[in-house]
Amino acid sequence: MNDWTAVTVETSTEAVDAVSYILTDTGAAGIQIEDAADFAKLKPGRYGDEIIDPSSIPHRQTGAAVTGYYPSSVFVPELLPGIKQRVLKLKDFGLDPMPAEVKSEAIENQDWKTAWEKYYHPVRVTRTLTVVPEWEDYQPSSDEKLLILDPGMAFGTGTHPTTQLMLQALELTVRGGESMLDVGTGSGVLSIAAKLLGVGKIKAYDIDEVAVRSAKKNLALNPAAKDVEIGVNSLLDGIHDQDADLIVANILAEIILPLIPQAYENLKPGGHFLTSGIINDKFDEVAQGLRDGGFKIDETMRIKDWYGIIAHKPTHAE
Numbered sequence: 177m178n179d180w181t182a183v184t185v186e187t188s189t190e191a192v193d194a195v196s197y198i199l200t201d202t203g204a205a206g207i208q209i210e211d212a213a214d215f216a217k218l219k220p221g222r223y224g225d226e227i228i229d230p231s232s233i234p235h236r237q238t239g240a241a242v243t244g245y246y247p248s249s250v251f252v253p254e255l256l257p258g259i260k261q262r263v264l265k266l267k268d269f270g271l272d273p274m275p276a277e278v279k280s281e282a283i284e285n286q287d288w289k290t291a292w293e294k295y296y297h298p299v300r301v302t303r304t305l306t307v308v309p310e311w312e313d314y315q316p317s318s319d320e321k322l323l324i325l326d327p328g329m330a331f332g333t334g335t336h337p338t339t340q341l342m343l344q345a346l347e348l349t350v351r352g353g354e355s356m357l358d359v360g361t362g363s364g365v366l367s368i369a370a371k372l373l374g375v376g377k378i379k380a381y382d383i384d385e386v387a388v389r390s391a392k393k394n395l396a397l398n399p400a401a402k403d404v405e406i407g408v409n410s411l412l413d414g415i416h417d418q419d420a421d422l423i424v425a426n427i428l429a430e431i432i433l434p435l436i437p438q439a440y441e442n443l444k445p446g447g448h449f450l451t452s453g454i455i456n457d458k459f460d461e462v463a464q465g466l467r468d469g470g471f472k473i474d475e476t477m478r479i480k481d482w483y484g485i486i487a488h489k490p491t492h493a494e
């Protein structure tokens with residue numbers, strides 16, 4: 177049996193981020209991007225110690241290919257039609273995803289591991305947080321907090337724009353000691369970051385059992401996050417009166433909308449709701465949904481085509 181399946185989507189430069197998100201959201205543990213536009217930007221000249229003429233490097237001439245790597249625990253053939261459908265649906269968000277061809281290929285674990293270890297290194301994702309792959313022996317500077325992840329098992333490595341928006345929003349919002357709910361925890365990255373920033377009690381949920389298993393492994397790699405409670409749950413269905421100070425959710429806009437009333441119910445007055453996963457065309461709808469749901473928007477943040485929103489439930493005095 178092969179250990180990993182690679183799913184490659186042929187698409188356009190403008191849809192690269194959104195397609196990466198779809199692959200990550202359906203369980204890809206790692207993403208590789210080949211984009212003609214990256215080569216177009218290169219000019220002949222000195223790169224490090226080498227003089228390079230970009231035209232001499234074999235590369236694609238048009239469009240882009242995004243490849244997601246899925247662990248053997250994910251049954252990829254079942255996912256392919258849904259991936260194709262979601263990629264085509266990007267047209268509704270004003271992105272051109274064509275040719276939108278989706279193909280899959282089994283790969284040997286060895287190739288994957290080697291490629292991944294070459295590509296994935298410690299990354300400083302915010303002012304104070306650095307994501308470090310489990311196998312790296314990394315010495316932090318005095319102001320750096322380390323978030324250890326096994327990306328081979330996890331959904332998202334902390335470097336996707338939507339995760340970065342959430343990490344930045346956490347850094348801006350957390351004062352210390354809060355209680356938090358993490359909806360769609362994936363790799364557990366936001367819960368681990370929140371713990372490193374000083375959040376108190378955390379309950380994390382994901383609809384996907386594989387994600388929950390991955391998050392448990394990652395939580396165990398981070399001593400600060402050992403007491404995070406985690407379980408399978410869709411959104412905050414069946415969860416009432418949590419009196420949380422903070423709710424975080426990096427899920428696509430369509431899924432954030434039904435979460436809004438649940439988040440409002442489970443937050444204390446004055447508590448914050450941090451969301452991301454919002455592609456630019458969906459921003460107005462989510463922002464309006466938050467205001468209609470009783471929230472006040474404190475800040476909106478953007479990286480590339482993605483938005484993050486910091487909102488709060490007003491206090492009685494507001």
Ligand SMILES: C[S@@+](CC[C@H](N)C(=O)[O-])C[C@H]1O[C@@H](n2cnc3c(N)ncnc32)[C@H](O)[C@@H]1O
Nearest residue numbers: 332339360361362382383384387409410411426
């Ligand atoms: C893009 S990942 C975000 C992971 C991580 N929180 C981050 O910020 O990098 C979205 C996660 O939401 C989960 N998810 C999707 N729909 C959900 C739902 N209805 N309820 C709970 N989790 C859901 C997916 O399984 C996936 O792990």
